[in-house]
Amino acid sequence: NGQGEDTVKIGVAGAHSGDLASYGLPSVKAAELVVEDWNAKGGVLGKQIELVIEDDQCKPEVATNTAAKLVGEQVVGVIGHICSGATKSALGIYKDSNIPVISPSATNPPLTKSGDYPNFFRTIAPDDAQAKLDVDFAVDTLGLTKIAVLHDKGDYGKGFADFAKEYLDQRSNVEVVVYEGIQVGAVDYSAIINKVAASGAEAIIYGGYHPEASKLVGQMRTRGMDTIFISDDGVKDDTFIKVAQDAAEGVYASGPVDTTSNPLAVKATEDHQKKFGEDPGAFFLNAYAATQALLNAIEKAGSTEYDAIVNALRSEYVETPLGNISFDEKGDAIGVGFSVYQVQNGVYVELK
Amino acid sequence: MNLDYLIQLTLSGMTRGSIYALIALGYTMVYGIIQLINFAHGEIYMIGAFTALIIATVLNMTGMPGVAVFIIAMIIAVVYSSAYGVTMEAMAYKPVRRAQRLSALISAIGMSFFLQNYVLLAQTSDFLSFPKLIPQFAFLEGARNFLTSTQIIIFAVTAVVMVALTILIKFTKIGKAMRATAQDKTMALLVGININQVIAVTFLIGSAMAAVGGVLISSHVGQINFYIGFLAGIKAFVAAVLGGIGSIPGAVLGSFVLGLTESFGAGYISSDYEDVFAFIILVLILIFRPAGLLGRAQSDKI
């Protein structure tokens, strides 16, 4: 497994082209930044780290080939994949080849909960956890009773929305007045917005990512609708505020605890600015954390053996932009607390 | 439900319809003249939007008034999209004009991949926000629930473009040359039409309209990335076929039917199946009118 060579190879896999490239490319940059840092400090286990970057276009069928390629390249671990679907199809191959995988973004709950993939870890919360947090917040904190649940029909967005609806349905005095998927990439959302308005919903809980969210919020606010907007960590991204601008004010979104002030996060973002001349994109910090966790585990394990790395991942804590994290038995990150944020004066502010 | 809701859905359907129409017109013109499903037409629209975004952002920093920025950005986007359209035709379609018809389609698909990735690499994969250049019109304050200023502009521009195009096709010399070329290329040659030039002009006009669409939508939606052309292109293609591909009024009608179907489908039934409604309407219409709403039945004389 990569030993005996003079470098340690790490795979980075995800959507690097096609419609979902914007979720995959930031993780490449994150991995590059972390590896640059480590290599500058002497690498891992005394060897330089080499990245093997492979595109899977978020397609399960391509992902199996990508995985086979990475296995052939003898990587010791993989950062990725980006989409849950592609991850699931690739995991079988990594599992049989004893390669640990850390995804920055694959949020589908069964990936960890099913126990099918002992080699899988992630630096992001599964869909259900956030859904619960958001529902509790909406019902208990804000005291809402009529809620519209929307999603983007994707595995992440719909997964989240399904859980949100399930939790809402368990509550007695809350009514889900609209439950629907919206068309990603559509040129206009006024039909669904009108529908929400007509339903009398006090709030929208939205499962999906920031581009759609900012279109929705933007169009709602121009129409003078002030329906509360609550979403997931796909939206808890600074890009959302920058794109939606004024309309973002007041929007709630759940996300990992306390990231903006985390010095590592600040540094990562600054490094990105310095190197690439722009702000990082989606899941950048998650990928940054994943890479650090993997390298740290290798270092701590003192070996590139599968068992050693996996043990280290489960036992060793590591300082990342997401906080001081480790992984539980199933592969979900420990130490990434989740809380609800609100956009206030153009920044996400954590609500304690 | 109530009347307000109906009006709202109608207006939102018309917004979509107008936008589809601007893209579908280019599709239909190109199809009409060289029977090519120009898969890369959506990319021209995307490039128009990107060019406008870049120019607008640069100009915005100079403190120019928003409306002026908008107009200049629109003009430059139109120029660039047209240039891309014409170049694309010359490079990728003209050499395959005499080959089997599907070759040009594959060439168009290749072009679409190329242009998407070109923008992805040269710019970014992320969504960029389009500067807000059009203020909310004061007189619309009362009708905020129904209409926004960008919607009004979209309607107005679409109407103007459509009328201009109709006049161009029906009454000008180049318009007639376009129709003649579409109907019989050899004969067009024989009456002295330079068909290469006519085809180039068709691409130019189609691309220009796509750019107009691109700029309008981007300012309505507020953000763009390199991939927006794909879905818009498919939708416009559906609209063009629905109306009868090759027919200019058909493209407009098809777009509105499509926009309204989606809007009513989403509004009264469920947006989960928004596209399903669109495609079911398409299938139904084509079953009863196999050449689309305003298409000419291709009854070949036997």
Next chain:
Amino acid sequence: MLKLESVSTYYGNIQALKEVSLSINEGEIVALIGANGAGKSTTLMSICGVTPPRKGRVLFEGEDITHLSSEKIVALGINQVPEGRRIFPYLTVRENLDMGAFLRKSKTEVQRDLEYVFELFPRLAERRHQQGGTLSGGEQQMLAISRALMSRPKLLLLDEPSLGLAPILVQQIFKIIRQINRDNNTTIFLVEQNANLALKTAHKGYVMETGRVTLYDTAENLLNNEEVKKAYLGGA
């Protein structure tokens, strides 16, 4: 006026014209007859630059037009009524005629010619707003000729103008061909399957076989030539 010097034309690798040479003087009606597939239509298309010759030269009024593009050739005053009429089916009669005058600038002259063709074919004047595709075969043939006349050709190329027409129309069309030649001094190069009528109308004629010109004479002589009689006139 028009001269072809050893013109060879190919469709891909198939050679359709083999060193064809012929010449036409101003004011003449010249007939080109020959069996099916002999290359008559190809000859006309080569003159018009639609299928440019690979070898040889085409001279028009002394100028080499072999490699000019079609629109330039049309502009010089050569126009063709192609095989199968090729009416623009969705343009009206009037618009079809306008297309004939596509390259002309002077509106008043175009208007005058329009009146002339309407006089020639009153039927077309009646149908001026009808779509070309819906005309009957004979009407389409009239329209095709009129469209060509609208460009004020010095040389008019006619490709099988009588094909598929009712007998009464065939007579009419040939009458008009003679009339155009007489009235406007338009030179006419006529390709016909109906050799009998063609040679009766023409001043001189060429016979073509499998891509080659095999015979050239005055129309009268050709009509009396035994071989021509046997092959093309149905004589015993």
Next chain:
Amino acid sequence: MNNAVQELKKSLITSLWFMFLTFPIMVIKVNTVENIVNWRWSNMVFVGVLSFIISYFWRGMLRKKERGDKLFDLSRFMPAKLRDLDLRETLSDKKIARPVLAVLLVAALVFPFAAGMYQTSIMTTALMYIILGLGLNIVIGLGGMLHLGYAAFYAVGAYTYAILHRDFGIGFWVALPLGAILAMLFGMLLGFPVLRLKGDYLAIVTLGFAEIVRIVLENWNDFSSGPSGIANIPRPSFFGMKLSLPNATIYIYMITLALVLFTIFVVRRLENSRLGRAWEAMREDAIASESMGVNITTTKLTAFALGAFWAGMVGVIFAAKTTFVNPASFTLMESVLVLCIIVLGGMGSTTGVIVGALIIVLLPEYLRAFSEYRMLLYGAVLVMMMVFRPNGIIQKVRKRHTFDIKEASSGGSNE
């Protein structure tokens, strides 16, 4: 000499044009958030130089193509004897063709043992696309119907296995024929209403149908598990044994290879049958063939259904190979790729489909070396192949029914 100057001038103009064309997108990069503008003038120089060079060669190649010359004349490097051989003729000689095919087959059989898992895996994908291409070729190349919804049938096959396994524990070998037959039934179901549509109208309706199938799979959670898909689909078992990953990979490769051979066999036989003739006649002239007694409806329907059959079968393999299915795998792009395969390869030709599939599937894999430029190059290659070889790489040589006059009394040949 003058010519060369002319050429350089043309290239210069092209280069200037491209510098203009790419100016906003290549040179200016705006940060819409921070409102910073980054002027990348070096890109302009880069575009200028590159387009100068490309334009020079591009025109040279176009001229070659016009003249009908070979673009890359390999024969220059061959000994004289070989040069005179017409490859096509040589290969149609059975004495030569048989050993060549045998060698190819042995190579195909040995391949997975010699190559690594990755190579085997992508080659399996290529083989799958060969079957898809051959199947779609029945509809497009033979039946003459432009079909843009092929992925739907592929999805039917994949979901057949996924769901039957999830709910009833049904294995690969049972699912394989079931998936194919189910897809075929779907093909007929779609066929009935749409067959009277022509050309691009048919294309758009099939496209719509495929999207409907995909959207239903996305929304109908209870049935298809929605967008999150169905995971843990088993790879095919070998007489009840579960194979290790590398062995399973080889095993799937072998199954697919066998199916490719099976498909080629069946498609060839169909082509050269009464039905195949009817397809061809229908494609040439539907009205005439109908007037000659060909039932257009059933003829079209069989083409549709038979095309769907292979897609369903490959769908099952897909599910088994990927071990996971979700609706995202069956988008329009998938249908389009298969279409690319048959057009690129040369419509109607079996060899063409094979070559096309190898290019379409393997090219992006081998372009991985160019990392982020890979899809850009892929698009460019598609365009170039069409521009320089517009009728596909392998042009179809149709098997013709001919009649040997010499043996007119003794019997006809059907070569």
Next chain:
Amino acid sequence: MSNTVLNVENLTMNFGGLRAVDDVSLSIKKNEIVALIGPNGAGKTTFFNCVTGVYAPTEGKITITPPEKSSEVINGLKPHKITEKGLARTFQNIRLFQNMTVLENIMIGRHCRLKSGILGAIFRSPATREEEEKLIHESYAILKKIGIERYVNDLAKNLPYGAQRLLEIARALATDPFLLLLDEPAAGMNPNETRDLVDLILRLRENEDVTIFLIEHDMSLVMTLSERIYVVDYGQLIAQGTPDVIKQDKRVIKAYLGEEVHA
């Protein structure tokens, strides 16, 4: 009436507002050669199209009586059904299968007389093989009858025009018709070729036991060949009778023949 093979009553065909065929009735007896003439656009081809099922007529009744079978109404049947019942046609604008060989064109003509299906094709059952073998021989025999067997292996599109017209007839003949409808068989042929065609048609009637119904503008052919002529103008039947009667008919001369009557 007993030997009438085709009987058309009050046939009308509308295209939108255009009445292309207007209340036409006619009948054709066994082994006759009948011509349908009329000005361009009179509705002759449309009439054929209605009879052969290409168009479903707006009104009217078309009855056929195949030899040794009972009469049946064929309105609205699909073209392939009508062909199966024994009507075959050629097209005014040649519609051959251009990229197929001459032999294959004939084989398609025999399509409806064959049986083998998908499974037969895949497994090449002996029955299928035998059928194919027989087919090739039969097809060649048909070419010989028409006299174009020397083109047997050429692509249809490479045939001289006259031969293409003959191939159309051969292909129609391959469907085993009792009634052959020929739409302008002599169009584009020179006088020599036309004369051969006349001989061929007469021969077919003798040897193949077919009835012939044809449309033609070449009066030499029409007048020598046909026993009866129907004349249509603007969709309506304006005259009928023997060639001699028609030649003298004032209305026909005015609408169609013109003053200088040929042949």
